[in-house]
Amino acid sequence: LPAPQLVMLANVAAVTAGEGG
C-alpha cells in the first residue's frame, strides 16, 4: 500500500475503536 501514514492512522483508529474510546 502506498499510504503508510494513512495505514498507521487506521491502525491507531482501529485500536481506539476496539477500546470503546
Added chain:
Amino acid sequence: QRLKVEDALSYLDQVKLQFGNQPQVYNDFLDIMKEFKSQSIDTPGVISRVSQLFKGHPDLIMGFNTFLPPGYKIEVQT
C-alpha cells in the same frame, strides 16, 4: 517527516473534542478508517468520505492531509 503513533492519537483526540456534542461524527471517522484498514475502500475512497464528513472544519481537513501520501490532498473549501 514521518508521523508517529502519538500524532495519530493526537489527531483522533482533536476530532473527538471538536465533535464532542456529535459523537456519531467521531464514530463515522473511526468506521472510515476501519474500512480502509480492511481494504474495503482505497485512499481516494477515504478522501471522498472524510472530505464530506469534515466539511466546514478546515483545521481537521488540514490535519488529515498530513497523513495522506504525496500527490493526495483534500482541498479546503472556504
